[in-house]
Amino acid sequence: MQEKNISANNFEQCQKCSLCETVCPVMANNPDYGGPKRSGPDGERYRLKNGIFFDDSLKYCLNCKRCEVACPSGVRIADLIQQARIDFNKKSPKLRDMMLASTDQMGPLASTFAPIVNFSLGLGPVKSVLDATIGIDRHRTMPKYASKTFVHWFKKNAAAAQDGFKKHISYFHGCYANYNYPQLAKDFVAVMNAFGYGVHLMDGERCCGVAKIANGMIPAATRDAKINMGAFRKSIAEGRDIVTVSTTCTMTLLEEYPELLKVDNDDVKNHVSLVEQFLYKAIASGEVKPVWKEGWKARAAYHCPCHQERLGLGIFTTELLKMIPGMELTELESNCCGIAGTYGFKKENYAVSQKIGKPLFDDIKAAAPEFVACECETCKWQIEMSTGVPVKNPVSILAEALDLEKTSELNRP
């Protein structure tokens, strides 16, 4: 009989139980979207028969991957949808999509002119023009660009000290921390250093490519993926594992490279961790010891980003935050915030994006925390814009709550 019946065509395992449809945030809010089952496994069956069955509505999938988390049969539903968009959507990406997607090319440009760019992107008339011309929704606040990138700062102020540590890691900072929010990366360096780890940048780190994949720029994304994997391998060979801060970058590096870009990462996977996972394990095992600031107190609500859930790593963040003595943590219901990276910036998705996020926004308002703890940068923009409650990355919370000096003394070998 059939010796192994796990098909390479993973969609075959779909039992049509439709659980995925119950968790899809888009399906509940956009009647034009057929939902994960129909767009994924069902659609794939018909697309194999005839490409005419590729449906344009697949563009509404925001790739939150909640369907994959829910699927009891392990079907990679969101990947099927992304793959179909790659294979069948022959329209070349719009200028807007290219601009939104090319975080690594727009970044250096915008950083150089940061004051002008930030000022103009914040102006009402400019927003209206962007809305009318290239379709970036006027309600959106574009992420601010920093005038000095993190890499620039690091090389000038921190790099030299790193060799003095006993233990070393490589840091995949991603575009956001580099161009838009260097403070996050600086917090990361401070925390890792306090725990006795030297932080190193990798030669030629590229954008993880998530936005390029979402916007159909596959050759560019594949090129970057290969360069990144080369850099990772070099770092691993030199004895440094890789620590990341961005959830979505991490998911892309670990999951999307082999599945969608066909860039192999089998030998690399076990050497990459998200910072919360890395630190939780190090503290729990006694490898490192934290010293918390006397009297530090905060009331926070934790929102687990969709991709963190897909990776199954949210638990590390909550457990890590609960270690902080003064932390009063509410865990919010699992809901998508609706922005999904560049998705929510597009004019055609704005209304749906806000509808999707509403249950989360309501929960946050009801919990009325001092701030929301969340690992994801785009969730941060969405939540701050929609609720007015500030969002802090767990790394920045640690940087605040730790007595960095004492921690650093305690962990000095």
Place this chain on the structure above:
Amino acid sequence: MPVKNDFDVIIIGGGITGAGTARDCAMRGLKVLLIERHDIATGATGRNHGLLHSGARYAVKDSESAEECIRENKILRSIASNCVEDTGGLFITLPEDEDAGFGLDYQKTFIEACQKAGIDAKAISPSEAREMEPSVNPSLIGAVVVPDGSVDPFRLCSANVTDAAMHGAKVLVYTQFLDFIREGDTILGVKVLDTRTGQEAEYRAPVTVNAAGIWGHGVAEKAGVHIGMYPAKGALLVFGHRVNNVVINRCRKSADGDILVPGDSVTVIGTTSTKVPFEECDNMEVTPEEVSLLLREGCALCPALASTRILRAYAGVRPLVADDSDPTGRSISRGIVCLDHESRDGVKGLVSITGGKLMTYRLMAELATDAVCRKLGVNQVCTTAETPLPGSVDGRIETVSKRFEGKVSLGQKGAAGRQGDLVGKINFTTAEDKKLVCECENVTLAEIKYAVAELGVRTLEDLRRRTRVGMGTCQGTLCIRKAAKALAIALGDPSLEGKLAADYLDERWKGMRAVGWGDTLREMEFMQRVYKFQKPYSYDEI
């Protein structure tokens, strides 16, 4: 007593042969009655590969069949574009075929025989074959390209019946033949039973055509004539999706399980060939041995089958006929057998048309209709080879789906693929009608309503044969209550819903049981759970 003839000709059997004969007779101006005890295409017509033979399979051994096939192949491509898909076909040679005496020397013989029969056969290199069909066994040592294709037998049969009806034929399904009305040596008509109402009736015509496939044996016995039929069971397996897009055959002496056909949204491997007793023809079960054999042979054509989900197994019975000239009955012809029982047996007013294949149904119908016309003294030429079937005037999905205004939904594309250019008759106006009932096969409520109203649907199996409802991965688990509700309402008795659904699922279950392991077993478990606990469906939930 003067005989009142209701019809010119009565045709027994709503398979493809009967349907084709009804169409041909009606197009030649005859008053036709077609009777079928179940639904159309329920016998061997609906239980085969759906292969549009190029004839290559027969070229070496039986050049006459091969020539018939390629002629009909070309005709069907032009008159049945909505039912036919031009997939192309490969005949591959594997290393083990070489040892069995069917190596590349045989390939040469094969190509010559094909060309002699008028089949465009061309050898290509193994790497070209792998490029043409990536799922093909990569260890092949040779391949020949032939003009095989796939044909949807349900659609083809339905189109013939529809056209017959459009030309004035009366079609009675669920009407069982009981006996002949006979006077001396003349057949005057038939006694029938409406299997749904239990009412008996009589219909008369100067000629009756026995087109009942393997059951034609029993029909002939009622007239006191014997046809030496040989019921040959053929088992097949349906895989969950299209594994291949080109038909794959083995380039060797025909054997079991050596044809892999991509048909609509699935792939089918077959067949076996076993003689079965006549009593078993009504209830075919596929055995574990047959499943193993088909899988083993299938994997030789296409290794991916070893890990592909099997949706179900089914079997049909070929109506093979022993050669009249051979008293032992061992010499079987796969060719067409058209018997005028007046000259053969001295029974007037009866013609039997049998043997043959799905591929040559039109030719069979032409021969039968010629015989009918001769008997009636009608002098009309056959035009079925030139006249497109309904739905196939311009039946390609690519052109048909362009007819819709605005954004074309998946349900509309699905319907365009199935109903061809008749899709315009489907009313997609309301949002409700546009909703998918069967998500696996993209069947909308609108298409179901159309099939029920226009295509003579009585049960969900009937509906399945016309729309593919419930033929996908879940085998009806998620959609069949919705379809049952729609059908029950259309039939004017909403209380039928539960029974319609249960009958359908029983039939699906039968096909799944034979391959009940892995994902299929999980699906069966899921089906069971859903239906154990399901409350009556509320129409608002659709």
